[in-house]
Amino acid sequence: MARMPNGEPRSVPDINDEDYDEMIRRQAANNARAAGEPEMKSGSGGRIGHPGELESLIPVWGSGREALADFEDGDYIGAGLNGALAVSDLAVAGSLGKGLVKGGVFIANKATRRAAPYGWKGNVRTWMGEQKFLKPGQHGHHWAIPQNEGWGKAVPDFIKNQPWNIKPMPSPQVHGRIHGRYGGQPQFKPAQRYWYGTPAWSKWATGSAVGHPAMGAAEQGRRSK
Amino acid sequence: MTGLPFKYPLLAFGKDVGGHAIAGRERLAWFGSDEDFSTGTQWDIKHDARRGMILVDATGRSWEVVGVRNLGIVGSFLGRIVRFVFQQSNYALEHELAERPPMSLEVAKVRICASIKANPDAWRDDEAIAGENGEPQEESKLLTRMLARVHRVKTFRGLRGAVES
Numbered sequence: 001m002a003r004m005p006n007g008e009p010r011s012v013p014d015i016n017d018e019d020y021d022e023m024i025r026r027q028a029a030n031n032a033r034a035a036g037e038p039e040m041k042s043g044s045g046g047r048i049g050h051p052g053e054l055e056s057l058i059p060v061w062g063s064g065r066e067a068l069a070d071f072e073d074g075d076y077i078g079a080g081l082n083g084a085l086a087v088s089d090l091a092v093a094g095s096l097g098k099g100l101v102k103g104g105v106f107i108a109n110k111a112t113r114r115a116a117p118y119g120w121k122g123n124v125r126t127w128m129g130e131q132k133f134l135k136p137g138q139h140g141h142h143w144a145i146p147q148n149e150g151w152g153k154a155v156p157d158f159i160k161n162q163p164w165n166i167k168p169m170p171s172p173q174v175h176g177r178i179h180g181r182y183g184g185q186p187q188f189k190p191a192q193r194y195w196y197g198t199p200a201w202s203k204w205a206t207g208s209a210v211g212h213p214a215m216g217a218a219e220q221g222r223r224s225k
Numbered sequence: 226m227t228g229l230p231f232k233y234p235l236l237a238f239g240k241d242v243g244g245h246a247i248a249g250r251e252r253l254a255w256f257g258s259d260e261d262f263s264t265g266t267q268w269d270i271k272h273d274a275r276r277g278m279i280l281v282d283a284t285g286r287s288w289e290v291v292g293v294r295n296l297g298i299v300g301s302f303l304g305r306i307v308r309f310v311f312q313q314s315n316y317a318l319e320h321e322l323a324e325r326p327p328m329s330l331e332v333a334k335v336r337i338c339a340s341i342k343a344n345p346d347a348w349r350d351d352e353a354i355a356g357e358n359g360e361p362q363e364e365s366k367l368l369t370r371m372l373a374r375v376h377r378v379k380t381f382r383g384l385r386g387a388v389e390s
Contacts, residue, residue: 105311109264122389124254125348128241130268139351149358175355182361 022073029168047072057212059089066215077216084212091204104163118157120147128163139169143197167199229259230322232283234385237311238336239279242272251340252347254278255385263319270295275318283381285327292321330381336382338372 026100029050050069055063067082083148106124108117128134145160146152150201169175169199176182178197198206234255241250269275284292296317298305303386308314328336341348345368353362375385 073357107308107311107313109261109266116389119389121348121350125349126252129245129346132244134346136245136346138346139349139355141351141355144359146357147352149352154244169351172354175351176361179352179356180361182356194255 010039026214054094056215059212060086060093063089063212063215078215081211082215085207085215086212088204088207091201108158116157118161120157120161124157124161128166131163133163133166134168139172139173139175141169141197143167143199143202170196228284229262229320230286230288231256231259231262231280232286233257234283234382235262236333236337236381236384238279238281238340239274240277242274243268247343250343252344253337253340253388255349256390262320263318263362264299264315266380267312267314267316269318270316275320279325280327280373281324281333281381285333285381287325287328288322289325290320291323294319294321330378333381333384334378337375337388341368341372341375341388 025047033052048065048068050060051062051065056066063082063085067079067086070076070078070082089145106118106127108123116123125134125140128140129136133141142152142160142165144165145155147160172198173183173185177185177188178193180187187193234257237254237256238251239254241247241252265275273278273293275290275293280288280290296319298314298315300308300315305314345364348368348371349364350362350367352358353367354364355361371388375384378384378387
């Protein structure tokens with residue numbers, strides 16, 4: 001049965017009662033946000049409801065709940081976009097988890113007493129081959145922090161010579177063309193450098209990082225209408 | 226751990242083990258102290274990488290590792306947790322050694338160069354070859370320069386620097 005905003009049964013029949021209820025629910029949510037109060041988690045009838053602004057930024061959970069709420073509202077485009085964002089979050093989490101399980105961080109033996117315990121040649125590079133991060137003959141590209149170029153020179157080896165910063169390359173030519181002209185071929189264009197020069201998990205993470213605030217702003221715009 | 230007879234750094238020629246191993250190929254390793262030699266990683270244990278290793282110390286004395294005993298995980302509590310998460314736990318190892326005839330510096334150099342040539346992946350300077358900071362360099366030239374550095378060395382102690390620089 002349709003109810004008044006304060007929860008009492010509505011005494012007058014109303015053919016638009018469902019639309020009216022939805023409008024009241026959205027208004028209450030907006031009022032709660034404006035007053036800095038937590039949003040009602042569910043409306044009448046066990047609805048999922050939209051997450052609050054901060055909650056919507058929580059990976060997987062925020063976008064997943066937003067997708068379900070959009071679906072309940074009949075906003076199938078919003079549900080699809082938020083669903084894709086949740087999948088993107090999951091892919092990032094999956095890649096990072098897989099990296100951890102594979103031993104995605106190299107830890108030198110402190111007893112080694114080498115001049116460069118995290119040096120690349122004969123050390124981290126050897127280890128990455130042993131762990132099958134790199135195949136025989138395969139190049140590894142320092143994709144986020146350059147190894148010897150510009151600002152990367154100042155970054156300690158134990159940070160930059162790590163599997164998370166190494167993108168296995170399909171060929172030496174591709175690696176060379178990320179940095180410049182190589183083997184008579186021109187340097188890749190920026191989009192190609194991004195595509196070939198960053199790992200999949202980074203691309204997913206970029207999608208999530210851009211998607212969350214963008215979807216949040218879009219959602220905010222829809223609600224304020 | 227005390228009682229080991231080595232003068233460091235200790236040069237080691239180990240068998241090639243693991244996923245991309247090639248029979249007969251030797252891998253280079255260096256140990257800088259008793260503690261370094263007496264600890265090994267999960268990977269060393271899994272592949273029994275120490276057994277059969279030929280060791281040469283800074284005076285040219287040589288040994289073969291004929292037996293290895295795992296004495297369990299070592300390290301601080303936090304260090305153990307971190308290493309466990311990244312599957313790189315450190316183990317205390319006890320080695321059984323058999324002394325061999327001393328190895329001359331020239332023989333050691335030849336053996337080191339053979340190992341480097343057989344394991345180009347381990348010694349590849351990927352970014353220099355790709356031209357990260359200047360013109361792309363030829364891999365064969367970089368390797369030749371490295372081998373020349375090894376041949377110029379006059380003492381066992383200098384070998385490590387020539388290989389790792």
